[in-house]
Amino acid sequence: MPELVSPPRRIVQSGSVDVVVQYGHYVLEAGGERSGADAPSRDGLLFGEAGWLAVVCGSDFVPVPCRVEILKRMPPAVDRSWHMVAEHDLDLRQGVLTVMGSQGHHPHLTLSSTPGGHRARVHVRNRDRGLQIADPDPSVDISPVNPEEHLIQLWPIDHARPAEMLLGPDPYAASYLSGSV
Numbered sequence: 778m779p780e781l782v783s784p785p786r787r788i789v790q791s792g793s794v795d796v797v798v799q800y801g802h803y804v805l806e807a808g809g810e811r812s813g814a815d816a817p818s819r820d821g822l823l824f825g826e827a828g829w830l831a832v833v834c835g836s837d838f839v840p841v842p843c844r845v846e847i848l849k850r851m852p853p854a855v856d857r858s859w860h861m862v863a864e865h866d867l868d869l870r871q872g873v874l875t876v877m878g879s880q881g882h883h884p885h886l887t888l889s890s891t892p893g894g895h896r897a898r899v900h901v902r903n904r905d906r907g908l909q910i911a912d913p914d915p916s917v918d919i920s921p922v923n924p925e926e927h928l929i930q931l932w933p934i935d936h937a938r939p940a941e942m943l944l945g946p947d948p949y950a951a952s953y954l955s956g957s958v
Contacts, residue, residue, distance in 0.1 A: 791847060794886035795840035796927075797878040803841070804879055805830040805897065805929065808870040820863055820942045821950025823899060827868040831879065832899055835907025835949045836925050845876055847890045848932040852898065859900040859928070861945030866937050867895050874931060891933050900928040904949035 796803045807828050818824040824831050834841055855862050867874070872892035877885035907925040952958045 791845060792886050792888060793842065793844045794876060796843045796876055796885065797839070798834045798836050798841050799838060799879045801837050802831045802833050802879050803843075804877055804881075805832065805867065806875040806877060807867045807895075808873060818953065820940070821946050821953040822861055822863045822901065822942070823865050823940065825865065827866065828870065830865055830867055830897060830899075832901075832927065832929075833904075833950075833953060834901075834925060834927075835904030836909065836923060837907070838910045839908045839923055841907070841923060841925050841927060843876060843886075843927040843929065845874070845886060845888055845929045845931070847874075847888055848930055851896065851932055852930055855898075855943045856900065857944065858902070859944060860902045860904070860947035861950055862898060862900045862943040863941065863945070864896055864898045864938075864943060865940045866934065867897050867931070869893065869895050876929070888931075890931065894934045894937060895931050896934045896938070898930040898943070900930075901947065902926050904947055905952075907949070 816824050818833050822833055869890055869892055872890050873887060874890065875885055875887045903924040903926060908923050949958065
C-alpha cells in the first residue's frame with residue numbers, strides 16, 4: 778500500500794502517495810500561478826497550464842493510489858496495461874513537483890528534479906470503478922478497496938509539445954466528455 782506523507786518530504790527519484798481527491802481531481806503543482814478558473818478537460822483526463830496540471834479522477838472525496846516517477850528521459854513505450862494515458866508539458870521553475878489534493882490538503886508528495894520544462898505522462902486505470910463518498914468518515918481507512926490507480930512519469934524536455942492522448946479514452950473519459958458524469 779502506498780504510504781501517506783504528512784508533512785511532505787522531498788524524494789529525489791520517485792514515490793507513492795494516496796492522494797486525497799476532492800471535487801473529482803487532484804493537482805500536480807510545479808510552481809506556477811493559476812490564471813483563473815479551472816477550465817474543463819478536453820480529453821477527460823487532464824487540464825491545466827505550464828505551472829500546474831490537474832488529473833480528473835473517477836473517485837471523489839477518497840484517497841487514490843498514485844505513483845510518481847522522475848525519469849532522466851522519455852520512457853521507450855506506452856504501457857498498454859493502463860486504460861488511458863495522456864501527456865502534458867509542465868514547467869518546474871524551481872525543480873520541484875508537489876502532488877496534492879485539489880484544495881491543497883494532505884497527504885501530498887513532493888519530488889525534486891532539474892528546473893525547467895518537463896513532460897508529464899499520466900496513466901490511469903479503473904476510473905469507471907472509482908469510489909464516490911459523499912460524507913467520508915476520517916476514522917475509516919478505505920484506501921485498500923479503491924480500485925482506481927494512477928501512475929505519473931515525468932522527464933526533462935528541450936522543446937514544448939502540445940498535450941496529447943496516447944491511449945484511450947477510457948470509459949470514464951467518454952462519460953465525462955459526453956456530460957454524463
